[in-house]
Amino acid sequence: MAVKTLSVDGQLISAREGQTLLEAAREAGISIPTLCHLDGLNAVGACRLCLVEANGRLLPSCLTPVAEEMDVQTQTDRLQRYRKQIVELLFAERNHVCSVCVANGNCELQSLAMRLGVDHLRYEPQEPECEVDLSHERYGLDHNRCVLCTRCVRVCDEIEGAHTWDVAGRGTHCRVITDLHQPWGDASTCTSCGKCVMACPTGALFHRGSSVSENVHDRETLHALILAREEKQWLV
Amino acid sequence: MELEDLIALTEAESSQHAEIEIRVCTAAGCLSSGSRSLISALEHAVEDRGLGDRVGLREVGCMRLCCEGPLVSVNTSTSDGTRVPTLYGKVDAAQAPDIVTSVEQGRKSAEALHSIDPNGPFFAHQKSVVLEHCGIVEPERIESSIALGAYRSLHRALHDLSPAEVVEQVTRSGLRGRGGAGYPTGLKWATVAKMPPGQKYVVCNADEGDPGAFMDRSILESDPHRVLEGMAIAAHAIGANQGYIYVRGEYPIAISRLDTAIRQAKRFGLLGSGIFDSTFNFRVDLRIGAGAFVCGEETALIHSIEGLRGTPHPRPPYPAESGLWGHPTLINNVETYANIPVILREGADWFAQIGTEQSKGTKVFALAGKIRRSGLVEVPMGVPLREIVERIGGGSPEGSSVKAVQTGGPSGGCIPAELLDTPVEYESLKALGSIMGSGGMVVMDQDDDMVGVARYFMNFCMDESCGKCVPCRAGTVQMHRLLDRIERGEASHDDLVTLEDLCDLVQHASLCGLGQSAPNPVLSTLRFFRHEYESRLIEFSGPPSSAVSSDPR
Ligand SMILES: Cc1cc2nc3c(=O)[nH]c(=O)nc-3n(C[C@H](O)[C@H](O)[C@H](O)COP(=O)(O)O)c2cc1C
Ligand code: SF4
Ligand code: SF4
Ligand code: SF4
Ligand code: FES
Numbered sequence: 030m031a032v033k034t035l036s037v038d039g040q041l042i043s044a045r046e047g048q049t050l051l052e053a054a055r056e057a058g059i060s061i062p063t064l065c066h067l068d069g070l071n072a073v074g075a076c077r078l079c080l081v082e083a084n085g086r087l088l089p090s091c092l093t094p095v096a097e098e099m100d101v102q103t104q105t106d107r108l109q110r111y112r113k114q115i116v117e118l119l120f121a122e123r124n125h126v127c128s129v130c131v132a133n134g135n136c137e138l139q140s141l142a143m144r145l146g147v148d149h150l151r152y153e154p155q156e157p158e159c160e161v162d163l164s165h166e167r168y169g170l171d172h173n174r175c176v177l178c179t180r181c182v183r184v185c186d187e188i189e190g191a192h193t194w195d196v197a198g199r200g201t202h203c204r205v206i207t208d209l210h211q212p213w214g215d216a217s218t219c220t221s222c223g224k225c226v227m228a229c230p231t232g233a234l235f236h237r238g239s240s241v242s243e244n245v246h247d248r249e250t251l252h253a254l255i256l257a258r259e260e261k262q263w264l265v
Numbered sequence: 266m267e268l269e270d271l272i273a274l275t276e277a278e279s280s281q282h283a284e285i286e287i288r289v290c291t292a293a294g295c296l297s298s299g300s301r302s303l304i305s306a307l308e309h310a311v312e313d314r315g316l317g318d319r320v321g322l323r324e325v326g327c328m329r330l331c332c333e334g335p336l337v338s339v340n341t342s343t344s345d346g347t348r349v350p351t352l353y354g355k356v357d358a359a360q361a362p363d364i365v366t367s368v369e370q371g372r373k374s375a376e377a378l379h380s381i382d383p384n385g386p387f388f389a390h391q392k393s394v395v396l397e398h399c400g401i402v403e404p405e406r407i408e409s410s411i412a413l414g415a416y417r418s419l420h421r422a423l424h425d426l427s428p429a430e431v432v433e434q435v436t437r438s439g440l441r442g443r444g445g446a447g448y449p450t451g452l453k454w455a456t457v458a459k460m461p462p463g464q465k466y467v468v469c470n471a472d473e474g475d476p477g478a479f480m481d482r483s484i485l486e487s488d489p490h491r492v493l494e495g496m497a498i499a500a501h502a503i504g505a506n507q508g509y510i511y512v513r514g515e516y517p518i519a520i521s522r523l524d525t526a527i528r529q530a531k532r533f534g535l536l537g538s539g540i541f542d543s544t545f546n547f548r549v550d551l552r553i554g555a556g557a558f559v560c561g562e563e564t565a566l567i568h569s570i571e572g573l574r575g576t577p578h579p580r581p582p583y584p585a586e587s588g589l590w591g592h593p594t595l596i597n598n599v600e601t602y603a604n605i606p607v608i609l610r611e612g613a614d615w616f617a618q619i620g621t622e623q624s625k626g627t628k629v630f631a632l633a634g635k636i637r638r639s640g641l642v643e644v645p646m647g648v649p650l651r652e653i654v655e656r657i658g659g660g661s662p663e664g665s666s667v668k669a670v671q672t673g674g675p676s677g678g679c680i681p682a683e684l685l686d687t688p689v690e691y692e693s694l695k696a697l698g699s700i701m702g703s704g705g706m707v708v709m710d711q712d713d714d715m716v717g718v719a720r721y722f723m724n725f726c727m728d729e730s731c732g733k734c735v736p737c738r739a740g741t742v743q744m745h746r747l748l749d750r751i752e753r754g755e756a757s758h759d760d761l762v763t764l765e766d767l768c769d770l771v772q773h774a775s776l777c778g779l780g781q782s783a784p785n786p787v788l789s790t791l792r793f794f795r796h797e798y799e800s801r802l803i804e805f806s807g808p809p810s811s812a813v814s815s816d817p818r
Binding site: 073074075076077080087089092110111114115118119121122151152153155176177195196198199200201202203 | 557559574578579727728729730731732733734735736738739740741742743746763766767770773774775776
C-alpha cells in the first residue's frame with residue numbers, strides 16, 4: 030500500500046493512499062468540523078463545513094483523497110468565517126428552539142454552533158412552516174430541525190438497504206420524504222430498524238415519547254455494524 | 266449509404282429546386298407569432314393560382330431577426346441562375362396572396378408588405394459558421410440537409426482520418442466549449458479518447474436553462490442534422506457507440522425535430538450500425554429534462570440521464586473519467602457540436618483564423634432587451650460588444666440610451682455602457698466580472714434598475730438551487746431577502762456588508778457552478794453601479810418605537 034506524505038496546518042503527516050484528507054487529518058489529531066459526513070456512509074460533500082484550503086484551492090476534505098506533498102490549511106480565518114456563516118444559515122433556515130428540543134445537548138448542530146462561537150444570527154430567520162410526522166409507531170420526524178444532511182437517506186440505502194428515505198423538492202423547499210412522499214407510518218419499505226434515527230445529527234428524527242434532551246443518537250451501534258460489514262470484526 | 270449515394274441524393278434534391286422558393290420560418294418565435302397559419306394561407310394562394318410546379322414552399326428554421334417574425338424569404342432565380350432573396354417581416358396570413366402575386370409577376374415586393382433588407386446592418390455585420398444553413402435548410406427533411414453537405418464531414422472522418430487525427434483537428438482549431446465555461450474542446454476529446462477502450466458515451470447538453478437564451482434551441486429547431494453529425498464525429502474520435510441528447514421538456518419543437526432527424530438518419534444508414542459501410546456504430550437517444558436549470562450542470566445532467574435526482578456531485582472525478590454509469594463520457598454543448606462538421610470540412614486552420622488568439626471561431630448570441638433589432642446573432646469572437654449592440658442591434662429604441670449589457674445570464678454580469686468597446690472574448694468578459702456564458706445578451710436602458718436586475722437573477726438562482734449544499738440553498742435565500750430590502754429602501758449599511766459577505770461565501774463554498782456563479786450579477790452591479798445600492802441605504806435608527814416601552818417602571 031502506497032503511503033503519501035503531506036502537510037496539514039504545517040505538520041507533516043503520512044496517510045494511506047485513497048484516504049481522504051478528513052480521515053488523515055483526524056488520525057493525526059487535527060479535527061475538522063463536519064455535518065453531512067458520517068463514518069461508513071458515502072460522502073456527499075454537501076454541508077461544506079469541512080472545506081480546507083489546499084494549494085490555494087478550497088476543497089471538501091471529506092471527499093478529497095490525500096496526495097503527495099499537498100499543503101493543507103484547515104483553520105484559516107477565512108475557513109472559520111465560512112463555517113460560522115454556514116451554521117448561522119442553517120439556524121436561520123428552519124425553526125430551532127433548543128430549549129424544547131429532544132436533541133438538546135446531544136445535537137451536532139448545537140455543538141458546532143458552540144465550537145464555532147455562534148452567539149447571534151446575522152440572517153433573518155426564514156420561519157418556514159414545517160410539519161411533524163408522527164405516523165410511525167416508534168419514531169417521529171420534525172422537519173423544523175432537519176438540516177438536509179441526507180445521512181438518513183444514505184444510512185437507509187447503504188446500510189439497511191431499504192431506501193425508504195429520499196429528498197423531494199428543490200432549494201429551500203427540499204424536504205426529506207419516506208417512500209413516494211407517504212406518511213412514514215404508511216411507508217411499506219420501512220423496516221423500523223431505526224438506523225436513520227441513529228444517524229440523524231439533530232432532533233429531526235427521534236424516538237417517540239422522548240422528551241427534551243432525551244434523544245441520544247446511538248452512533249456506536251451504527252459504527253459497530255459498519256465495522257462488522259467492512260472488516261468482519263464483530264463486537265461480541 | 267456510401268459517398269456516391271450522398272452525391273446522388275444531393276443532385277436529386279438540387280434538381281427539384283423550384284423556380285421560385287418561398288421559405289417560412291418555423292422556429293419557435295415565428296411559430297408563436299403565426300407562421301403555421303401563414304403557411305397554409307401560402308399553400309392555398311399557390312394552389313389558387315395554379316403555381317404548384319413553379320413555386321416551392323419550404324418550412325425552414327430561424328431567420329434570426331426574430332423581432333420581425335413571422336419571417337418569409339422569397340428566392341427567385343434570375344436568367345443567369347443566381348438567386349436573389351427578398352425578406353418580408355411581420356407577415357400576416359392575409360398577406361399570403363400578395364406575396365404569391367408579387368413573386369409570380371416578378372415584382373420585388375408588394376407595397377403592403379414589410380420588406381427587410383437582407384443586406385441591412387443586422388445581417389451585414391454577422392458571420393455565419395454555425396448558423397450557415399439556418400433558415401435555408403428544411404429541418405424536417407434530411408434530403409435538404411444532405412443537399413447542403415450534411416454528413417460529408419462524418420464520411421471524411423470515418424474514411425480519411427483516424428480518430429487521433431480528428432481529435433488533432435479539433436484541438437488545432439482552438440474551439441472552446443460554447444456551454445459557458447469555455448473549456449478547450451480538443452483537450453476534452455483527447456482526455457476521453459485516452460481513457461482505456463470500453464464503453465464510452467457522448468452526451469449533447471441541450472438543457473439551455475438560462476433566462477433569455479435561445480441559441481441552442483434555434484440550432485436544434487433549424488438544423489438538427491448538424492448537431493447529430495457533430496456528435497457522430499465525436500463518437501468516432503473518442504470510441505463511443507452510444508449518444509444521448511439531453512433536451513429540456515420546454516422545447517417541444519426541438520424535441521420533435523430531433524426525433525424526426527434521428528429516425529431519418531437511421532433510415533439513411535447515417536446513424537445506427539455500420540455507418541457509411543464502416544465498422545463504426547453509433548446510436549443516439551433523446552432524454553427529456555423536466556426543466557431544472559441545475560440539470561445543465563454536467564454531473565447533475567448525468568444523474569438525470571441515469572434516472573436519479575438531478576443533483577451535482579463534486580468533481581473530480583470529471584465525466585471524462587467517470588460519467589454515465591461510471592464510464593468515460595464526453596459532454597459538449599449543442600453549439601460546440603454544431604461547429605465540428607465545418608471544422609472538418611474547412612480545416613482547423615481556416616477555423617483558427619476566425620476570432621482572436623484565445624477565443625477562436627464565432628459565437629451565437631440571443632440578443633434581447635431594450636434594443637431595436639433583437640434576435641439570433643452570430644459574430645466572430647473578438648468583435649467589440651458595441652458592434653453587436655449598436656450596429657447589429659441598432660442600439661436602444663427612440664428616446665432611450667443603453668445603460669448596460671447583461672451577458673451570461675444568471676452566471677454572468679452587467680457590463681456598463683462605457684465599456685462597450687470590450688471585445689467579446691472569454692477572458693475579457695471574465696475580467697469584467699461577467700462571462701461569455703452560453704450567449705444570452707440582454708440590453709438595458711436608463712430605466713432599468715440594477716439592484717432590481719441583481720434581485721431578479723438571485724431570485725432565479727434561489728428557485729433553481731438544487732438544495733444539496735448549504736451555502737447555495739440557504740445563502741441565496743438570504744441574499745435575495747437582502748436585495749429585496751435594499752431595493753425597497755429598507756436596508757442599512759450593515760445589510761450591504763452582510764450581502765457582500767454572503768457573496769463571498771456562496772461564490773467560494775458552493776458545491777457546483779450554480780452556487781459558485783450565483784453572486785456574479787450582484788458583484789458586477791456592485792462593481793459598476795454601487796451608487797444605486799448605496800443611495801437607497803437608510804441610517805439605522807434603533808429599534809422601532811413600538812418595541813420600546815413608553816412607560817418605564
Ligand atoms: C448550473 C449550470 C447550468 C448549466 N447549463 C448548461 C446548459 O444549459 N447547456 C450547456 O451546454 N451547458 C450548461 N452548463 C455547462 C455544462 O456543465 C458543461 O460545462 C458544458 O455542457 C460543457 O460543454 P462545452 O465544453 O461544449 O461547453 C451549465 C453549468 C452549470 C453550472
Ligand atoms: S436540532 Fe439541535 S440545534 Fe436544532 S433545536 Fe434541536 S438541539 Fe437545537
Ligand atoms: S432528517 Fe436528520 S438525518 Fe435526515 S436529512 Fe434531516 S437532519 Fe439529516
Ligand atoms: S451549488 Fe446549488 S445547485 Fe449546486 S449543488 Fe449546491 S445547492 Fe445544488
Ligand atoms: S462533511 Fe464534508 S461537506 Fe459536509
